[in-house]
Amino acid sequence: MDLAASWQCFQYLNIRGRDYTCGDAQLSPLLMFGAQRGLIRFYNVLTLLLMNTHSLLNQSLINELLLEAQASPRLRKNRNFHVGDDAQCHRLANALQVDSYVHPHRHMNEHKAESMLMLAGELGVLIFDEAGQVIAKHHLKAGGEEYGINIEAKTFHAVVALTPCVFFEAKAGPYVPVAANELATWAPKADEAASVEYLAWMRSQFV
Known part of the structure; x- marks a missing residue:
């Protein structure tokens, strides 16, 4: 089935979940079960593909993200504008609260x-050498003289929220979690007590 036919089938399944056919497509009970389990995810992806024509970056979005970041254990939250992790270009709004490491x-x-x-607030960006020495630092501010940055691959870097802030981020997909060998060994991990002191040190670079 093509994408339009898949959408029609989804609508049919959503309304008449007990039936196993949709047009010319035959759905087995097993496939039906899988379709029902993935209903919400399937709906979200197809909605983005077939129904959305644009997304706004506005003050309402910024306020929502900052509230969501405040409620998050990691004190940060992002809103993706790409369809899924496999997208070749990732575009997102990223919110950080001050104590996010x-x-x-x-x-x-x-x-x-x-x-x-930068969309809102202020962000400190640190660039490090291989040994963990700071070789560049930039104080980014929405509407300020410096309000954005491009960081090349293979460059050690970190960001620190100097105020609650939101920034727009773009990078190549697909999504791949940061690997253990890509984390700086000279900095504490997020779940270590020393990360609190290290975060304070990073923030002090912009005082």
């Missing part, structure tokens, strides 16, 4: 440069 890291994939543009 981002472990210094780098992306070894040569295609994983990332660009950030």
